[in-house]
Structures are given as C-alpha cells and as structure tokens.
Amino acid sequence: MESQSGKLWKALNRGLDICVVGLMAFLVIDVVWQVCSRYLLANPSSWTEELATFLLVWVGLLGAAVALRERAHLGINYLTAGMTPRAQHTAEVFALASTALFCVLVFIYGGTALVVRTVALNQLSPALGIHMGYVYLALPIGGLFMTGYSLRRLAACFFHVTSVDRPHR
Numbered sequence: 001m002e003s004q005s006g007k008l009w010k011a012l013n014r015g016l017d018i019c020v021v022g023l024m025a026f027l028v029i030d031v032v033w034q035v036c037s038r039y040l041l042a043n044p045s046s047w048t049e050e051l052a053t054f055l056l057v058w059v060g061l062l063g064a065a066v067a068l069r070e071r072a073h074l075g076i077n078y079l080t081a082g083m084t085p086r087a088q089h090t091a092e093v094f095a096l097a098s099t100a101l102f103c104v105l106v107f108i109y110g111g112t113a114l115v116v117r118t119v120a121l122n123q124l125s126p127a128l129g130i131h132m133g134y135v136y137l138a139l140p141i142g143g144l145f146m147t148g149y150s151l152r153r154l155a156a157c158f159f160h161v162t163s164v165d166r167p168h169r
Helices: 003-040 048-069 076-080 087-121 134-136 138-159
Strands: none
Touching: 003 138, 048 076, 048 087, 048 134, 048 138, 076 087, 087 134, 134 138
16 A cells, blocks of 8 residues: 555646657747747748747756656666675765755755845836746755755665655666
8 A cells, every 4th residue: 555645746846748749848838939930931920939948947947857866867777887885875865955955955955035125126127028037946955846846865875765755667
C-alpha cells in the first residue's frame, strides 16, 4: 500500500511532467508561428519572441527539476565512477546537500524576493504587457521542486531507501 506522501509525490511528479511537456509544446508552437509570420507572411509578430523567452525560462527551470528527479544531469556518474562505495555515498550526500542549500538560498529566497519586488513595482513586459512577476515565479517554483527532490534523495541516502525517485527508464 502506498503512503499518503508517496501519493502526493507521485501527483506532484505527474503534474510537473505534464506542465513541462505542455510548456514545451507551447514554446514550439510559438516559435513555429514566429518563423511563419516572419518568412511566409512577411509580417513578423511582435510578441512571439518575448513569449518564447519567457517560456524558455519556465521550461528551463522546471525541466531542471525533472532532470534532478530523474538523475539526468551530466557528469555526476563520471566523477564518482572510480570512487569506493563509501566515497560515492559521501559525494552524493555532499552534492545533494549543496544542491538543496543553493536552491533554498538562490531560487526560493532570492526568487521570491525578486517576484515580490517586481510585483510591488508593477513591472510589465514590453510586448505582452504581462506582469514580470509571473515570469520570475519560475524561480521559486522550480527551486521548491529541486529542493524537494534533493531533500527526498538525501533522506533516502541516510535511511538507505532505494525506491525514492527511481528513474523510469
């Protein structure tokens, strides 16, 4: 029987996956429209480049969280492959703790401060006219996911749980 926290993480994972796929599809459609309006219609759209930039920010930060969950970041296995199992475990604990600390300080704390400041200043994007706080909200949201995944795997390292965020491959 699956625990309540296991069901919550499963739902969060599914929601994040759907969100990243949806944003990526929207980004592709936006860029295709940008190219078509520029070269086929000879009338470039004024808002598509800005939207593509904002979507790329969201896809990048949420995609980084998915990559962290799936252990898909480059170079981690290469650096630790020649180490003893104990040294590999220590390196993984250090990397996960450092990642969680960085995410809390930079993405969550700094990103939230940026969102609050931007909303207070009522800063709008030039072409779309949307609040920039919505764009910058990707920082704390992505940071929350990355912190959660890092801490979850860190706890698994200490309690020797093997089923936490296993890659689906």
